[in-house]
Amino acid sequence: MDATPASGIDRRSFLGFVVAGTTLVAAADLLGSPAGAAPGVPQPAELYDLNDFLTEAATPTANLITVTVHDDGTASFELPRMEVGQGITTSTAMLIAEELELPVEKVRVTLADARPELLFNQLTGGSNTTISTYTPIRVAAAVAKGALLEAAAIQLGDTVESLRARAGVIQAPDGRSLTYAELARAAASRTTRPVRVRLKDPAEFRVVGVGHGRIDARDAVTGRKRFATDLRVPGALPTMVCRAPTLNGTPRRLRNKRTILAMPGVRDVALVDTGVAVRAETFGQCIEAIRAMDVAWADGPVAGLSDADIVEELRAAELPLPALPDTPLAQTVEVDVLFYFRSNSAMDTNAAIADVRADRATVWAGLKSPITAQARIAEALGLDQDAVTVHVVQGGGSFGRRLFFDGALEAAKISQAMGKPVKLMWHRADDARVGRGHPMATSRVRAVHAGGQVLAFQQSHTSVETDFRHGLGEIITARSADLPTGLGNLGFAETVFELTQEVPYDFGAITQTLTETDDRFNTGSMRNIYSPDVRTAGELAVDRLAEAMGQDPYEFRRAHLRNGRVRAVLDAVAEAGRWGRPMPTGTAQGIAIHKEYKGCSACLVEIDCRPEQTGRDIRDGVGGPRVTKAVFAVDVGLVLNPRGLEAQMQGGINDGIALALTSSMHLRDGHFLEASWDNYFYTRQWNTPPEVEVIVMPSDSGQPGGAGEAGVAATFAAVACAYARATGEVPAYFPVNHRDPLAFRVKPFVPPVPQSPTNGRKLAW
Amino acid sequence: MPRQTFVLNGRSVTVDVHDDVRVLWVLRDLLGVTGPKYGCGINVCKACTSHLNGRAFNPCSVRVGDLRPHDRVTTIEGLADTGEAAGADLHPMQQAWLDRDVAQCGYCQPGQIMAAVALVRKVRREGRSVTDADLDAIRNICRCGTYTRIREAIAQGERRM
Numbered sequence: 001m002d003a004t005p006a007s008g009i010d011r012r013s014f015l016g017f018v019v020a021g022t023t024l025v026a027a028a029d030l031l032g033s034p035a036g037a038a039p040g041v042p043q044p045a046e047l048y049d050l051n052d053f054l055t056e057a058a059t060p061t062a063n064l065i066t067v068t069v070h071d072d073g074t075a076s077f078e079l080p081r082m083e084v085g086q087g088i089t090t091s092t093a094m095l096i097a098e099e100l101e102l103p104v105e106k107v108r109v110t111l112a113d114a115r116p117e118l119l120f121n122q123l124t125g126g127s128n129t130t131i132s133t134y135t136p137i138r139v140a141a142a143v144a145k146g147a148l149l150e151a152a153a154i155q156l157g158d159t160v161e162s163l164r165a166r167a168g169v170i171q172a173p174d175g176r177s178l179t180y181a182e183l184a185r186a187a188a189s190r191t192t193r194p195v196r197v198r199l200k201d202p203a204e205f206r207v208v209g210v211g212h213g214r215i216d217a218r219d220a221v222t223g224r225k226r227f228a229t230d231l232r233v234p235g236a237l238p239t240m241v242c243r244a245p246t247l248n249g250t251p252r253r254l255r256n257k258r259t260i261l262a263m264p265g266v267r268d269v270a271l272v273d274t275g276v277a278v279r280a281e282t283f284g285q286c287i288e289a290i291r292a293m294d295v296a297w298a299d300g301p302v303a304g305l306s307d308a309d310i311v312e313e314l315r316a317a318e319l320p321l322p323a324l325p326d327t328p329l330a331q332t333v334e335v336d337v338l339f340y341f342r343s344n345s346a347m348d349t350n351a352a353i354a355d356v357r358a359d360r361a362t363v364w365a366g367l368k369s370p371i372t373a374q375a376r377i378a379e380a381l382g383l384d385q386d387a388v389t390v391h392v393v394q395g396g397g398s399f400g401r402r403l404f405f406d407g408a409l410e411a412a413k414i415s416q417a418m419g420k421p422v423k424l425m426w427h428r429a430d431d432a433r434v435g436r437g438h439p440m441a442t443s444r445v446r447a448v449h450a451g452g453q454v455l456a457f458q459q460s461h462t463s464v465e466t467d468f469r470h471g472l473g474e475i476i477t478a479r480s481a482d483l484p485t486g487l488g489n490l491g492f493a494e495t496v497f498e499l500t501q502e503v504p505y506d507f508g509a510i511t512q513t514l515t516e517t518d519d520r521f522n523t524g525s526m527r528n529i530y531s532p533d534v535r536t537a538g539e540l541a542v543d544r545l546a547e548a549m550g551q552d553p554y555e556f557r558r559a560h561l562r563n564g565r566v567r568a569v570l571d572a573v574a575e576a577g578r579w580g581r582p583m584p585t586g587t588a589q590g591i592a593i594h595k596e597y598k599g600c601s602a603c604l605v606e607i608d609c610r611p612e613q614t615g616r617d618i619r620d621g622v623g624g625p626r627v628t629k630a631v632f633a634v635d636v637g638l639v640l641n642p643r644g645l646e647a648q649m650q651g652g653i654n655d656g657i658a659l660a661l662t663s664s665m666h667l668r669d670g671h672f673l674e675a676s677w678d679n680y681f682y683t684r685q686w687n688t689p690p691e692v693e694v695i696v697m698p699s700d701s702g703q704p705g706g707a708g709e710a711g712v713a714a715t716f717a718a719v720a721c722a723y724a725r726a727t728g729e730v731p732a733y734f735p736v737n738h739r740d741p742l743a744f745r746v747k748p749f750v751p752p753v754p755q756s757p758t759n760g761r762k763l764a765w
Numbered sequence: 766m767p768r769q770t771f772v773l774n775g776r777s778v779t780v781d782v783h784d785d786v787r788v789l790w791v792l793r794d795l796l797g798v799t800g801p802k803y804g805c806g807i808n809v810c811k812a813c814t815s816h817l818n819g820r821a822f823n824p825c826s827v828r829v830g831d832l833r834p835h836d837r838v839t840t841i842e843g844l845a846d847t848g849e850a851a852g853a854d855l856h857p858m859q860q861a862w863l864d865r866d867v868a869q870c871g872y873c874q875p876g877q878i879m880a881a882v883a884l885v886r887k888v889r890r891e892g893r894s895v896t897d898a899d900l901d902a903i904r905n906i907c908r909c910g911t912y913t914r915i916r917e918a919i920a921q922g923e924r925r926m
Contacts, residue, residue, distance in 0.1 A: 214868060220868035220874050347802070396873075647866065688913065758827070760788075761817065
């Protein structure tokens, strides 16, 4: 295996390649040092977590990562991951800039098309991008720099050792210099050859570790950033789908096809398995057509069912908690929490452009598992996988949604049925009601203490199935998650659960188990998968334990944490947030920790549950308790871009607040009620904390951790704990407003999409 | 088919399209102006926020037939040319967004910026400054949760407008 460390002594030396080409192309392989630790007992996630699993899965094929230096002095890199707002194109550009000695502005990072040869190495998930690509990207960039130095040495008649590369220029001791633009072709190789490179000492980093604005920020603020529906592909007219009045219902017949085809702007209509598709000159005319359709439907699999039916089903599936230690003086603390369905609908709805021809197809979409998408689309179209080109487009948010490819697959089927290119966009109402979300779950914790010690901590999580059928991003593991009777997916779910969940306290005998049931819903790994729910139930139990043992929640955690890094983040928020300061009745602080993805986090919030807050009357929204302050500390190990990391934590804080207080889906009579942002109450400006502080912990770690999901779990848990302290009651369900009278009028299911208003002129302000 | 004429980002445009089609689709699907984003189509998410004669409006909720030839529609693409940029490439609010590195996925941000500019203009008309209550009342949703930096950027943008 190539590209392994050169010796046990020099850990910064690696093998890479200069690849044959007319301009300089440098390639690298992943470092071949699989984490030695096997899953251990009793807490596997401590030794070997989801990221080790994903990183090892990515190892064999990463040698295909290449950095190209062009004759205009820029470098380019096709990232085999998907940017959805988490900032990986920026951090990747920073890594290349660092090793290549080129300004960040001269590094272009684009998203790679689906590349089946990458096998496992094209999945964006589990906060794994930085962890798995940190070294190979640097190696490729260092190989490129080495080749440029060699070419310069020849042209300048000097030795490589005497030359210095800086900011895209190579300088000789006598002052003569050559730019990368001048050297790019000279440094190209006619043959592919291996080279040994030495990576920079992190102590010499000038770019990595210094806050950098996003490389796409200017495009974002000028409207130039392109998402799937902004692309123009010849003939790909706006297309939408009329969907069934029950979840996952299917169309039988369009009764008024001729009327629909005669409507203004309408060009084509086609029946597909998910509904009736219409293609028109504008999306507005698609909406009008959908609203006019008279369709015969077959009911979906949960027709007639409501929240209470699924709760009952979950309760029936719960396994008995294990037997408790038999100690005479032992006391038991129990927490039993229900988490309702939640939506991970992003701002940019499911959308894709598809151009399907007789012998080939091209698809453009935001996809985090493009190889699986390519294989499934090929299968659905009856084409070979290599006849399907899949272009990965930046997504307007994901939150787990884009691990699947529902829009891309549907667009391909519609394009095939119509025989024309289509630009498919899901209406918000469909994205909210039919799109994937976080499954309903219960989490039960039972802890036993005696004589000032916690003897046992048992947590049993029971959930509607979390769909992992995207596999590790390619068809082989996706298939194994798709075995009959859900056994394959259950194995995946249990693996993910085992590898992510951990109780980092000295609590004696610790067990955490997962039971999943019911595969009829559209679910997936919503941001941070199981952790927000599992951690929230766990931290509520920790507060109960502290109370039962007569201790302060912060001091109790501090005393029982068995990890110094977690203790450090806990201390950081306690100090910055002035833990224990006097608070008026009806308000409270809450504090919680989380540990996962090789990172540690802690959150302290202050919540105001007084009537002035809860009684706020907000049009098309909910007020409820207000988190007035959030202090968050995060230790992810080596930080690539502290500015981006802070942004991810700020976003995660708002996710955690929504999960605790306001956002959920109500299942009623076989369909989810929430159809838009005036029904589904994600955190808004009137809910967000006016005071937010994020502390990025200094770290001496040489390895980066994951960041995209790290903000959610500790925040959700801290808000839950604060709410319980402010109101004196541990919530039995989340979000806490789920059983309040609905704060909105339910939009109709037939037609499935609402009419656009016409009074916008009057509302201008 | 009716001919629709209005002023888009400083230039008069004419489009052949039925009166009923909402301005958002005329901009995006027919004119290729994609800065205003679709997020709901019912005027609740505010991702399409643009300006009509200098005030915030949502093109998803206005029929193109209700625009008059002299109506000035400004999208994010035309914001820097409105005079408030004083010859710079970017409007002060866009610059504030860059300085605070507000955007994450960026999808809602054109609408956020257009709403922020309209808010500053509104409070100026009322002879006052942006308050926390004004910030709380901003209806533009951001699913990445960039609210903290949006609030910081509006403070900077207001100072420099």
